[in-house]
Amino acid sequence: MDKKHYDAVVVGSGPAGSTAVKELTERGLEVLLLEAGRDLTEADFEPLPPADPKEMSIGLYDRVKAGLMGQHVQARRAMFQPQKSKFLVNDLRNPYTTEGGDFLWIRGRQLGGRFHAYGRVLLRSSDHEFKAASHDGHGADWPISYKDLAPYYDHVEEYMGVYGTTDNLSNLPDGRYVGPSLFTEAEKQFKGTVENQWPERHVVPWRYQAPNLARVPVGIVAAKKTGRLTIRTDAVAHKVTMNSKTRRADGVLFIDRLTKKQQHVSADVVVLCASTIESVRIMLNSATDGHPDGLGNSSGLLGSYFMDQTPSLLFGGDPSNPGHEVVNPAPEDPYYPAVGGVYIPRFDNLKKDGKQETNFARGWAVQGTIGRMPVPKGAPGVVGLMGFGEMLPYRSNRITIDRRRKDAWGIPAPRIRLEITDNERNLMRAQVAGLKEMALASGYSINFAGSALGLDSKKIWPNVDPVSRAIFRLGFKKSLAMGAAIHECGGARMGNDPTTSVLNEFNQSWDVPNLFVTDASSYVSNGAVGPTLTIMALTARACDYIAKEHAAGTL
Template sequence: MSEKVYDALVIGSGAAGSFAAKELTANGLSVLLLEAGPEIGKKDFNPSKKKPPASAINIWERARATIKGQPIQARAAFFTERFSRFFVNDRKNPYTTPRGEPFLWIRGRQAGGRLHSFGRVLLRWTDNDFKINSRSGRGVDWPVSYDELAPFYAEAESHLGLYGNEDHVATLPDGVYSRPAKLTPAEELFKKTVEGDAPERHVVSWRYIAPDAERVPRPLREAMASGKLTIRYDSIVRRVTTDPQTGRATGAEIIDRNSGAVHTVRAENVVLCASPIESIRLLLNSASEKHPNGLGNSSGTLGRYFMDQLPCLAFGTYPPAKGWSHDDSAPQDPFYNPSGGIFVPRFENVDGKPQRGDFAYQGSVGRAPVGNNDAASLAFFGFGMMLPHADNRVTLDARRKDAWGIPVPHIRCVMHETENELIRKQEKTLIDMIEGAGGKLDFIGSPLGLKEMGRGAFPEADALSRFLFRKWFRKTMVMGAAIHESGGARMGTTRENSVLNSWNQSWDVPNLLVTDASAFPGGGTAGTTLTVMALTLRACRKLAAGYRNEAE
């Protein structure tokens, strides 16, 4: 039993955990951060591993990773061997899904979490995302509005130093940018053509952060420099401990990842930032006499209303532009490929009708190397808004345990007819937009299947790789492929319909916060990371102020 009682315990060190540690230590609290994986530093970013894939499909890299124990992680759309250490070993970290209802759980366990492997794109959400119930008649509205989150968006953006431009698009609010972001000549032409044909549509640059040369997330570095932060790596949290009389959180029970030794740590407050599925799993596994159905689950909603965004992937060429261009907006990194590209936020014209499409597209045109006289390449990934359904949920599978003896999550996340209809529109709209701008698609695919067009998928690859790609695609482009999972411990306006209140605080356990994307009541159409950061800053500032007042 550890004798030291920290002011706050933070579980997880990714987008939420690093900002939680920063905010709490900045307010003078002593913080213990628990990270399930190892410490990460410059030694883990070997430039010699930055090699071009053997083929456009990199099928053999995925095969090698599968053999080494990463059959799920290797299905991530943009997986490469270079990043394999930033993804978990699936044999040690299994999970289950219902038969015939696959879900890809792409994750990393190391200091910084998925901040080392995500696309570094940080986009704001709007009230189109936050007012899910009033728009759809489903679920519950977020108990916060865009205006409430805007100052925290700005704070996170300013802290990280974004590349981006003011675009004045209502469905994608401008942020705070330290440097401009460029488009390639091919993207400029694509933008001019799309916006000329449909002025209500907008093609804008990514808003993104460059790779950090220190290889430790900046908010985490700042927390470490405060002298108020203690970090325990390789510490897998088995459950959050609670007081048997009051039901309040008292700390956590942890397992050493390497030795298997069990320890208990203590804190006055607990901030759960482990990522959606892990946080739900941990809350369910923390059941006690005071919390028989899982920690903070008096509403019965814990694990329910789990979502991911609807994925679709398209590759092709853009004959109106030739060759390719290097984007020099950000300095080149010896380990990471250059960032940058285009984003098409949701718009109000679908199928030529004045109806909002609850989907958005992220992509690039003219960035992949091709011959000077060859048509520019293009690639797009679509993200559609999944509605919250009570039967999409995360539960515990007591029959299966991970390498540390903890019950694994059982994940059900399937499209209902609403989502099937939306993803059909999402695909058709993308095809029409690309072809209308002069592009030619080789393929487009989603959980509905693969559609090859023109030259077919990856025409330059060898026949065996193309055959394996077609076979693997049905296991790759399924729910979870967007890697924007959310929900399961949602915020709400009453303790009867939600797990958390408007400050990410458990209704049942007042000294417990959950600030990762499991808190989301709705799924949105843009990446979740910036909203997670903003919510974490807001919640932890409130926690720190209240805790200081109690101490006084």
């Protein structure tokens, strides 16, 4: 047992956790950070050869190699990059089970979490997401609006160093940028073609984080400077512990990853930032006599309304723009390739009257790159376009605990149920059709297009050997199953009513007032926007509240 009592213990060191420790320590709290994985060294970032565009999508050798190293699930990810494999978990030691369909759970355990494996795209959500239910009647609204989160978006963008452009779109609010993001010449042509034929589809440059050459998340670097942060890596959180007299959380029980010894740390406040599924798993495993169905689960909704975005993918070539182009105003990173590309925010069902114009609710967005990936001289530029659609929240989709399956530390594993309906099937069909029509209008050749429903065409990879083509075909649905978007959310939803939600508007447990959950498990609905920036803004807002309440003695 760590005998020191902390003001707050934060579980998880990714986007949410690194933000939490920065905001809390800078407001004067003594904070302990628990990270299930290892610390990192400079040796983890020794440069690798550039990725072969074909290998990113097919990647037979590297995928098999990763599978033999215990990453048989992580190796299925759609866009496979070997340099990111070391930042993803060993699936044999970290099992999970599913029901109602396949779910691809891509996750990382090390200081910084999935910060080391994400695409660095940081986008704001708008009231098209936060108030979607008021617009179309599906699901529930968030207990907050864009104006509540806007100042925290500003704050996070400023210290993260985000590159972007001012585009004046109501469904993709502009941010605070350290510099512009740029198109390749091929991307400029794509923008012209798409916006000319489909004026409602606005093609804008990525909004993305500058390279972090410190490797440790910038929030953790800032927290260290305060002298009020203690970091404990190799600490696999098992459960939040409760004081039976005060009926409040009093700390966290964790297991040392290496020795497998159990340890307990105590704190005034517990902040769960372990990622969507893991935070819900911890709360479910924290059941006590006072909380028999999981900690903070008086509503019976803990684990329910789990979602991910519907994935679709098109890969092709641009014969009119051979080769590749480097346009990167941000500093170069010797380990990761330069980022940037095109983004098309959701364009369907946006009218104020809420009238649904398609055979699916909500809509989808596109993130991609054109002419950026290195190719042999004279070869067509590489085109990669991925669609992300908004799945509706269904109570039946849920995270539970599989008592018969345990991880390497003896902790019951999560069981994930995520079933799609005709709404999502129609949405994915529209995504694939939309990607193809934009590609063909731009003069691109198509190597393949598909979604979680499968490949769209029998003719794929015309210049690839038959064996690779056959294996790609067999593995495609596994590679682009639900979960492939890596934007999972929900399970500990926020709300205004403790009978219909798990957390209040400040990410605070209704049942346990000194327990906060600030990662994407708090999401009420999903949207088609990547969640990372919103997770960080929610965390900053919650920590602002925590610091004030702690100073007032209410926590």
